[in-house]
Amino acid sequence: MSYWLIKSEGDxxxxxxxxxxxxxxxxxxxxxxxxxxxxxxxxxxxxCLFYHSNDKPSGVYGLAKVxxxxxxxxxxFLEKDExxxxxxxxxxxxxxxxxxxxxxKYPSVLSLEDIKKDTVLKVMQVAKRGNxxxxxxxxxxxxxxVEKILN
DNA sequence: GCCAACGTTGGC
DNA sequence: GCCAACGTTGGC
Numbered sequence: 078m079s080y081w082l083i084k085s086e087g088d089x090x091x092x093x094x095x096x097x098x099x100x101x102x103x104x105x106x107x108x109x110x111x112x113x114x115x116x117x118x119x120x121x122x123x124x125c126l127f128y129h130s131n132d133k134p135s136g137v138y139g140l141a142k143v144x145x146x147x148x149x150x151x152x153x154f155l156e157k158d159e160x161x162x163x164x165x166x167x168x169x170x171x172x173x174x175x176x177x178x179x180x181x182k183y184p185s186v187l188s189l190e191d192i193k194k195d196t197v198l199k200v201m202q203v204a205k206r207g208n209x210x211x212x213x214x215x216x217x218x219x220x221x222x223v224e225k226i227l228n
Numbered sequence: 229g230c231c232a233a234c235g236t237t238g239g240c
Numbered sequence: 241g242c243c244a245a246c247g248t249t250g251g252c
Contacts, residue, residue, distance in 0.1 A: 142237090209248080
């Protein structure tokens with residue numbers, strides 16, 4: 078099983094909304110590298126750190142679990158949707174998503190500042206300068222470290 | 229709100 | 241296939 082970090086803007090789709098929904102299609106990813114991770118490497122049962130960007134503070138707020146294989150992202154075909162993509166055709170969709178199920182919200186937040194200060198976690202992609210990828214792999218040791226700090 | 233970083237687009 | 245222009249992300 079693999080571990081991931083998935084980003085969401087706090088005021089766009091928050092951990093609290095996710096907690097109410099229990100599960101959601103992780104739609105709206107419009108970056109090929111992030112898409113490829115979801116399409117090819119994510120497996121059912123993988124665990125994902127749920128990260129808020131552009132929040133106070135930005136950081137890890139909760140945990141999600143992958144509960145489906147990748148399927149075409151329905152929002153790419155919705156003309157009124159902000160994620161509509163005119164280049165994508167139903168016969169050959171461009172964008173894919175997986176279903177995420179809510180696991181838990183952590184009792185506290187692991188802020189980006191904390192991640193950068195931690196000797197183990199500072200190698201995480203999210204801590205790197207200029208990082209913009211919204212789906213990134215997380216090593217087992219980093220995942221265990223996050224769980225240990227937050228539980 | 230600013231701006232650095234970086235992915236994407238399109239002209240050539 | 242190069243690269244300048246442009247748009248977006250996201251920390252601060």
